[in-house]
Amino acid sequence: MEWLKHLSQAIDYIENNLAGDISYDEAAKIACCSPYYFQRIFSYVAGIPLSEYIRRRRMTKAAFELQVSEAKVMDIGSKYGYVSPTSFNRAFQKVHGVAPTVARMEGTILNSYPRISFSIKVTGGESMRYRVETKAPIRIVGVRVALQEEQEQNFKIVPKFWDTTLKSNLLPQIHKLTNQSPHGVLGVTVYENPEEIYYYIAAATDKAVPEELFQYKIPAATWVIFECNGPFKDSIQTIFKRFLTEWLPFSGYEYAGLPDIEVYPISDPKLKGGHSEVWIAVKKAK
Numbered sequence: 001m002e003w004l005k006h007l008s009q010a011i012d013y014i015e016n017n018l019a020g021d022i023s024y025d026e027a028a029k030i031a032c033c034s035p036y037y038f039q040r041i042f043s044y045v046a047g048i049p050l051s052e053y054i055r056r057r058r059m060t061k062a063a064f065e066l067q068v069s070e071a072k073v074m075d076i077g078s079k080y081g082y083v084s085p086t087s088f089n090r091a092f093q094k095v096h097g098v099a100p101t102v103a104r105m106e107g108t109i110l111n112s113y114p115r116i117s118f119s120i121k122v123t124g125g126e127s128m129r130y131r132v133e134t135k136a137p138i139r140i141v142g143v144r145v146a147l148q149e150e151q152e153q154n155f156k157i158v159p160k161f162w163d164t165t166l167k168s169n170l171l172p173q174i175h176k177l178t179n180q181s182p183h184g185v186l187g188v189t190v191y192e193n194p195e196e197i198y199y200y201i202a203a204a205t206d207k208a209v210p211e212e213l214f215q216y217k218i219p220a221a222t223w224v225i226f227e228c229n230g231p232f233k234d235s236i237q238t239i240f241k242r243f244l245t246e247w248l249p250f251s252g253y254e255y256a257g258l259p260d261i262e263v264y265p266i267s268d269p270k271l272k273g274g275h276s277e278v279w280i281a282v283k284k285a286k
Contacts, residue, residue: 002254002285003031003032003248003249003254003255004118004249006030006031006032007031007041007042007045007118008117008118009030009031010027010028010030010031010038011115011116011117011118013026013027013030014027014053014054014057015057015115018054018057018058018061018080019061019079019080020081021081022054024038024039024050024149027050033255033257034191034257035149035194036149036191036194036197037191037257038050039149039150039151040151040189041244041255042151043151043155044237044240044241044244045118045241045244045245046116047241049150049151049152049155050151051150051151051152052152053113053116055091055094055095056095056111056113057113057115058080058081058091059080059091059092059094059095059096059113060095060111060112060113060114061080062076062077062079062080062088062092062100063092063096063103063110063111063112065079066100066103066104067103067104073085073088073100073101074088076088076100077089077092077100088100095111095113096110096111097109097111098110118245128226128239128242128243128246128247129226129227130224130225130226130227130247131224131225132222132223132224132225132282133222133223133225134220134221134222134223135181135220135221135222135223136220137217137218137219137220138180138181138182138204138217138218138261139180139204139205139206139215139216139217139218140186140188140200140202140203140204140205140215140216140217140218141174141177141202141203141205141207141209141210141213141214141215142174142177142186142200142201142202142203142213142214143165143170143174143200143201143202143212143213143214144190144198144199144200144201144202144214145157145158145161145198145199146197146198147189147197147198147199148197149194149197154199157199158187158199161199161201162187162201165201170201170212170213171185171201173210173213174201174202174203174213175203176203177203177205177207178203178204178205179204179205179206179207180204180205180206181204182204182225182261182263182277182279183204183263184203184263184264184265184277185201185202185203185263185264185265186200186201186202186203186204186261186262186263186264187199187200187201187261187262187264188200188202188216188218188259188260188261188262189259189260190216190218190259191259198216200214200216202216216259218258218259218261219258221256221258221281221282221283222253222256222281222282222283223261223279223280223281223282224243224247224251224253224279224280224282225277225278225279225280226239226243226277226278226280227275227276227277228275228276228277228278229275229276236262236276236278239278240260240278240280243278243280248282251282251285252284252285253282253283253284253285254282254283254284254285254286255280255281255282256281256282256283257281258281259281260278260279260280260281261278261279261280262276262277262278262279263276263277263278263279264276
């Protein structure tokens with residue numbers, strides 16, 4: 001359960017620095033993972049990107065100050081990290097739906113977003129079907145798109161990449177390459193460093209790499225493999241959240257921080273749901 005404690009300490013750091021600079025590197029260091037994986041884990045557990053959480057919390061604080069203090073609007077904006085009236089106004093309206101000056105008028109409806117807290121989730125008993133397997137390195141071959149360390153942008157990049165690939169003639173070619181486990185079309189996020197983050201649509205294979213495709217070898221690992229049924233996007237996100245909040249704290253394992261693998265039985269581009277799997281690399285807890 002140590003990772004939940006570290007995650008909570010990272011949130012303490014963010015909350016203590018809302019009126020100042022927030023370093024994703026420092027928050028990730030407190031959470032004992034890379035900045036990329038910290039943002040990734042946060043988005044799964046919280047349901048929103050880290051950047052959006054920070055924006056909502058800062059604009060909640062700014063709204064309170066606008067209503068109870070006589071400070072200039074731009075002084076409050078500057079306090080919460082906005083260097084121009086335009087950027088502060090844009091951020092404030094995105095959260096509250098009104099301009100900062102309107103927030104001072106009596107009767108104005110605003111939104112308050114409370115601090116997030118992390119805890120073990122105890123539920124009424126919906127099962128999670130899983131198995132644990134140890135695998136040699138997994139070689140994947142497919143197409144890829146560059147991701148950003150900022151997760152909010154990746155939520156737009158990945159769906160667009162899937163749409164483009166589904167409409168192309170590449171998916172059947174990738175599907176035919178499959179001859180190793182995990183079988184199916186794979187969605188794999190690979191983080192090497194801040195400049196090399198990719199999302200692959202690929203197959204596990206030992207076949208030769210076609211000219212227009214890329215390969216990557218996932219290190220040998222122990223995998224916890226969850227089964228899911230339903231719309232692919234909703235099922236995959238639900239599995240990751242339940243893994244982090246329900247399964248991992250009691251399992252005796254730690255998250256290994258290797259590429260996560262989404263396994264889709266896609267041969268029909270029109271297929272949007274069905275049986276899928278999520279492979280998450282773990283290691284024995286210390």
